[in-house]
Amino acid sequence: MTGSIMKKPVVIDAKTVSVDLQPGVLRKDFVWGVSTSSYQIEGATKEDGRGLSIWDTYARQKGRIEHGDTADVACDHYHRYPEDIALMKGLGIGAYRFSVAWPRVLPRGRGAINEKGLDFYDRVIDGVLEAGIEPWLCLYHWDLPQALGDLGGWTNRDIAGWFADYAALISRRYGDRVKRFATFNEPCVAILFGYAMSWNAPGVSDRSSYLKAVHHLNLAHGGAVDVIRDLVPGASIGIVHNRQPVYPESETPENLHATALLDTHWNLIFTDPQCLAAYPPLAAADMEPYVQAGDMAKICRPIDWIGLNHYSPIYARAEPNSELGFAWGKSPDRTDHPDFLWPIHPDAFRETLMDTWTRYRLPVYVTENGCGDPDAPNAAGEVVDERRVNYLRAYIHAMGEAAKQGADVRGYFVWSLLDNFEWGAGFGNRFGLAYVNFETLKRTPKSSYFAYRDMIRRLR
Numbered sequence: 001m002t003g004s005i006m007k008k009p010v011v012i013d014a015k016t017v018s019v020d021l022q023p024g025v026l027r028k029d030f031v032w033g034v035s036t037s038s039y040q041i042e043g044a045t046k047e048d049g050r051g052l053s054i055w056d057t058y059a060r061q062k063g064r065i066e067h068g069d070t071a072d073v074a075c076d077h078y079h080r081y082p083e084d085i086a087l088m089k090g091l092g093i094g095a096y097r098f099s100v101a102w103p104r105v106l107p108r109g110r111g112a113i114n115e116k117g118l119d120f121y122d123r124v125i126d127g128v129l130e131a132g133i134e135p136w137l138c139l140y141h142w143d144l145p146q147a148l149g150d151l152g153g154w155t156n157r158d159i160a161g162w163f164a165d166y167a168a169l170i171s172r173r174y175g176d177r178v179k180r181f182a183t184f185n186e187p188c189v190a191i192l193f194g195y196a197m198s199w200n201a202p203g204v205s206d207r208s209s210y211l212k213a214v215h216h217l218n219l220a221h222g223g224a225v226d227v228i229r230d231l232v233p234g235a236s237i238g239i240v241h242n243r244q245p246v247y248p249e250s251e252t253p254e255n256l257h258a259t260a261l262l263d264t265h266w267n268l269i270f271t272d273p274q275c276l277a278a279y280p281p282l283a284a285a286d287m288e289p290y291v292q293a294g295d296m297a298k299i300c301r302p303i304d305w306i307g308l309n310h311y312s313p314i315y316a317r318a319e320p321n322s323e324l325g326f327a328w329g330k331s332p333d334r335t336d337h338p339d340f341l342w343p344i345h346p347d348a349f350r351e352t353l354m355d356t357w358t359r360y361r362l363p364v365y366v367t368e369n370g371c372g373d374p375d376a377p378n379a380a381g382e383v384v385d386e387r388r389v390n391y392l393r394a395y396i397h398a399m400g401e402a403a404k405q406g407a408d409v410r411g412y413f414v415w416s417l418l419d420n421f422e423w424g425a426g427f428g429n430r431f432g433l434a435y436v437n438f439e440t441l442k443r444t445p446k447s448s449y450f451a452y453r454d455m456i457r458r459l460r
């Protein structure tokens, strides 16, 4: 999914008039939801027997997280989940995508089970179901148990077995009430940023560690699909990928090659083996030393849907001294919306939906979309985030355009319900439909909360 023409991002501000999607374009059973992740909202990192995760370790290393923020308390969802479920109910959503913290249920990643950790997700799942919302459970949103990190984490081939055992525990415990499972959230971010660029935990930058980690995560995915399929009758299984068009920072031959490389490592190196049983051409030779006989068949197991997380296009430039030959390029014209974390480009979303559908021919659920902005309450205590409202309208409209062009898109989940611990950005960037005051932990629904509620009502 590379484009050779630089595209100017669209400017979305409070004055932008976005076009609303009209009812009748999407499927009748279209699923509207919100997404969260365990590490970003739960807090209670030292409570009720939870083990350490690689993010606890990473966040404590100097200079890793803006302002030295940690997720020790985060949104305190561990204690305040009933309030958060009430917020979901008020939105009128049909589905809630969340993740289980592996170290909360298996503090050392394998072996001894932490019943109190399992009880917590029982309470969440039951509460969500009582609110008339379907729980969508993701097994892995980056918080690997540190004890497994100490054994090499994703660079250790044994992790495929450890992950299968964890998937079995979760399937047995929740499979009576949960039918929607995602194996992973955004393998490309976890592994590329974690093992090649050191922007995420565990903070490694090493080519062969990265390549091994890619292959072992792919094996773990395939193994977990089989486990869930065996243990949960009626399970609907998918995986969540971050996919974005890649453009060159400028059109030199070197940058065009870097663009193809970034596309390979971002958009294809997990999805292609998982869905098409082959590594993409630009990575195949690099992966060969790690692939054993029979591996590709173990990785490419039938799944029911593909989850698409999408925010913006990305830009590449050649960087011969980097581990993989490319670096993140600058996007054109960022000056006109400097507060937004990423470029705004709804048409790139339409393009990505089309590409995901035509390449893999699996039903697509948009499992994350949204925007980060430094929101703040006004004098009246209201959080008027018109730019986010316009962003959501424009992106939902673009999704409708993809549906009209034939993409089999079946659901849309906003990232995120709450402002939360935004990884390396700490608490500095807010993505929530509800504002969180991180001193008092009070939640305040923003304008976008009410706008999304009204969009769902209108489009249902």
Ligand code: FCB
Binding pocket: 037, 040, 185, 186, 189, 242, 309, 368, 415, 422, 423, 431
């Ligand atoms: C995605 C992550 C999610 C959140 C959003 C803003 O890449 O899956 O946890 O950080 O970006």
